[in-house]
Amino acid sequence: MATKKQIILPIIVIAAGLGGYATFASMKKPPEEKAVVDNTPVVSVQVIEKRPMVFSVNSYGIVNAKYETELVSQVSGEITFLSDAFVRGGFVKKGDILAKIDPSDYEAALIDAEASLASARATLVQEKAYGKVAAEEWKRIKDGVPTELSLRKPQLAQELAKLNSSEAGLKRAKRNLERTMIKAPYDALIENRNIGLGSYVSMGTQLGNLLSTEVAEIRLPLADKEIRYLNNKGIGSTVTITGNFAGQQQQWQGNIVRSEGVIDNKSRMTYLVAEVSDPYGLSSPKNELRYGSYITATIQGNEAEDVTTVARHLIIDDKVAILDQDNKLKYQTVNIVRQQGTKVVISDGLEDGMKIITSALDYPIEGMKLALPEMDSTPDDPEPTQLAMDEKE
Known part of the structure; x- marks a missing residue:
């Protein structure tokens, strides 16, 4: 039979354990509540602003003279004179004498032609007198016809024909004498000279090459799809020429004067021709647009009203992601009228004030809630004023 001590002792131990547990339990702090975390994706946006835009088309080309002439001797003889300006790179005016061929033979030929003409005129006068005498004699004869x-x-x-031949011979002699003086047909730049003083030239000998300095021409290749952005297929459009002069980038203004009207067999491009007046600045002070220069050209095109530009990578299947008024993701169908490098021009589908999402989304679902950077705030963070007061205390 259990004694009183055996019964009381376990009760005391159990009571002491319960008391210790209660004491430790009362000392334990309750778990802190964690702040609510907002997992709404934050996006950056571009606010749409529609405005008019003037399209332009870019091209490239090489500057050439509008007129290029190969001087050829039309008579034979020795070169007795060369102008100081008749050198490679020299500038000459229209009518300037570039070279002279020995005129001795042609001056003698002119004297012969003048003598032949005078003789033919005298013979004609004599023959007319003979005719009048014959006519008078036949008047006295009554029975004859x-x-x-x-x-x-x-x-x-016959004498009239000889007179005409003599006049033609005189013109030929004068023309040949004039051809002994080689003149510039227009204001020009000497591209090269093939003769020297004392050289003998015959008919058809190449004397040199001239390039007109009045107007420069540039052939500008264009893809066929680009022509739709130009007024009147580009004819009459203003073109800005950009190139280098004296180590610096310079610009010149020109106009598109014509289209070559065919598509090149090799490049499959259409060529427009631009003209720039006074490329060497001889008539007005400006930088030289030298022949042979490689240039880029910007052709002014037609005007579009109420369009906007968007980065090309934001357009997928003609749709763009926008942030609607409820800060939700929405896909908007747009009409693309042109691509310009990394951007596209949109005419329809977007309105002023719309917000295009420009940042990437991991798992975009139309209608999902989104937030802007300025909307992303942590409500549990103390206000700056409260922080300052705590630090002061």
């Missing part, structure tokens, strides 16, 4: 030969009409016609 004169023939053309008896009236010396064939002889008169």
